[in-house]
Amino acid sequence: MNTKCLIASIAGAVVLFVGGYVLYELLLGGFFEANMGSATGVIKESPDFLWIVVGQLAAGGVLATALGWKGATDVAGGAQAGAKLGALIAAAFGFVALGAMNTSTLTSVVVDVVVTAVLWGAAGAVVGMMLGRGD
Numbered sequence: 001m002n003t004k005c006l007i008a009s010i011a012g013a014v015v016l017f018v019g020g021y022v023l024y025e026l027l028l029g030g031f032f033e034a035n036m037g038s039a040t041g042v043i044k045e046s047p048d049f050l051w052i053v054v055g056q057l058a059a060g061g062v063l064a065t066a067l068g069w070k071g072a073t074d075v076a077g078g079a080q081a082g083a084k085l086g087a088l089i090a091a092a093f094g095f096v097a098l099g100a101m102n103t104s105t106l107t108s109v110v111v112d113v114v115v116t117a118v119l120w121g122a123a124g125a126v127v128g129m130m131l132g133r134g135d
Contacts, residue, residue, distance in 0.1 A: 005064050008130035013060030015123040017053065023115050035108035042103055061122065064127050073132030075125045081125015083117040090116035 024032065028112055036042065067073075072081040094109035104112075 004131060004133070005068055007111040008127045009060040009064040010068075011060070011130050012063045012123040013053075015126050016059050016119060017080050019122055020056070024108065025120055026098075028111070031111065032108055036090075037102040037108075039102040047093045049094070051083065060127070062066070063123055064131065064135045066129050067124060068112040068131055070123070072128045075129050078128015078129045079121045079125035082127065083121030085124070086120020087113050089119035089120075 033043075064084065066085055067078055067081055070077075070081050072078045090113045091109075094104065094112050098104055098106060098109050
């Protein structure tokens with residue numbers, strides 16, 4: 001991983017972390033709480049932000065690597081590719097979880113796919129811009 005990709009990964013992780021908080025906690029927290037499924041005690045009272053940051057850094061790395069492979073080195077290309085990738089990843093994990101666990105509902109999975117597409121689209125725009133810098 002070169003320096004440009006590393007910086008793009010970190011920038012993407014920042015967008016995913018901040019955007020995720022705004023979308024999933026502030027705007028849609030009540031919705032997802034109401035659509036959790038029958039499992040109880042799943043959400044921690046106090047999140048361990050270290051592991052959330054590690055996860056977002058990994059997601060930023062996935063996004064920067066995929067966009068680099070695709071050659072999406074501008075805002076529009078990054079946003080489009082990021083949204084598609086995010087939607088596919090959310091659908092993959094969401095529908096498997098829906099089939100295997102009591103942690104979600106069909107409604108919450110579908111909404112999560114849309115929200116993740118928006119979030120990863122925004123992060124992809126930033127990653128694409130960062131990958132295209134200096135070209």
